[in-house]
Amino acid sequence: MSLSSPEEPLISTLRVFLTYEVKAPDLKVTADSAMLAEGKRLATMVCNQCHMAASGKLEGQEMLDLPAAFGKAWSANITRDEKYGTGRYTDGELAYLIRTGIKRDGNYAPPWMPKFPHLSDYDLHSVIAYLRSDAPELAPVAKAQPPCQPSFLAKFLSYVAFKPLPYPTAPITAPPATDKVAFGKYIATSKVECYGCHSPSFETQNIMEPEKTPGYFSGGNAMPNKEGEIILTRNLTPDKTTGIGNWTEEQFIKALRFGQRDGKPALRYPMVPYAAMTDEEASAVWAYLQTIPSISHDVDAIQSK
Ligand code: HEC
Ligand code: HEC
Structure with a gap:
């Protein structure tokens, strides 16, 4: 606009x-x-x-x-x-x-x-x-x-687009950690809201029904860092070429909690590693991300345009 x-x-x-x-x-x-x-x-x-x-x-x-x-x-x-x-x-x-x-x-x-x-x-x-x-x-x-x-x-x-949300009328409880995929979904959509940054745009984010967000978890949301440089969020769907389909769970947990990939710094601001997250939570997020639809969305191709 x-x-x-x-x-x-x-x-x-x-x-x-x-x-x-x-x-x-x-x-x-x-x-x-x-x-x-x-x-x-x-x-x-x-x-x-x-x-x-x-x-x-x-x-x-x-x-x-x-x-x-x-x-x-x-x-x-x-x-x-x-x-x-x-x-x-x-x-x-x-x-x-x-x-x-x-x-x-x-x-x-x-x-x-x-x-x-x-x-x-x-x-x-x-x-x-x-x-x-x-x-x-x-x-x-x-x-x-x-x-x-x-x-x-x-x-x-x-x-x-950004309207006040209704106040819930019924109590909300989180799924237990033993229900791994549901627990991971709760973290990724409700507690930390990873999907907001990691879907293509805040303008089309469906905050009441996160999974209906267009391009859910396929990345490409443009965010300036503090120097004004544009960083695009990454595709976290299980797609093998443009998403995290070829990652191991261990790589994912290391990146998420410590910002490390194969021993090297892997995350630029505004993705700040979640050091306070437990391994159990990070593993549940990983398990949940394995269950969402794969979307082929090459963020690097957009970035280099
Ligand atoms: C992405 C940045 C961001 C995050 C994350 C964030 N906030 Fe805020 N918050 C803001 C901004 C910006 C405002 C000022 C809004 C305004 O000008 O009205 C604000 C306003 C507030 C206010 C209103 C204060 C007032 O003066 O009326 C409270 C309370 C608050 N935030 C609490 C929280 C809590 C608790 C969390 C975590 C659960 C949180 N915020 C996460 C950016 C953020
Ligand atoms: C404030 C927005 C924001 C939030 C919230 C956020 N991320 Fe990110 N994330 C980013 C950005 C931006 C990048 C790209 C960083 C880069 O290119 O160095 C990224 C990168 C990543 C990567 C690296 C992927 C790759 O291909 O290298 C992983 C894994 C990741 N995020 C997982 C998560 C998870 C899981 C959550 C929720 C627990 C989350 N992120 C929450 C913005 C965010």
């Missing part, structure tokens, strides 16, 4: 993002130490990459890796601060935001704050409990990040 001048005047007539009614559930999370540890681990895998500043605190930062077409954005301060951080939120409001994308002020969090509609209640509660904890990275920081400056494209997409 062209972002040039003819469309510019519309920016002032479109509100930044629509506002919505907040129907936060009545929730008070209580957590034991195991749950708290799980919340911290989850945040390490799915929140900190965006929210942790160079200071080591979860005070938010400018997102330099946002495609230029989306405008400028800052991740929020999610320390416990009662004025600028999550200290303002009730547990129910946090749950509502993380699932639907609607913030406590009724504003829709822009597309680049991921939503977790399929996360199990246990995992959701664990991350909320962690955000309330006295972990040093969450100690209050009295600092507001600047408001995001979404471009016309980002605003436009928030009208047509």
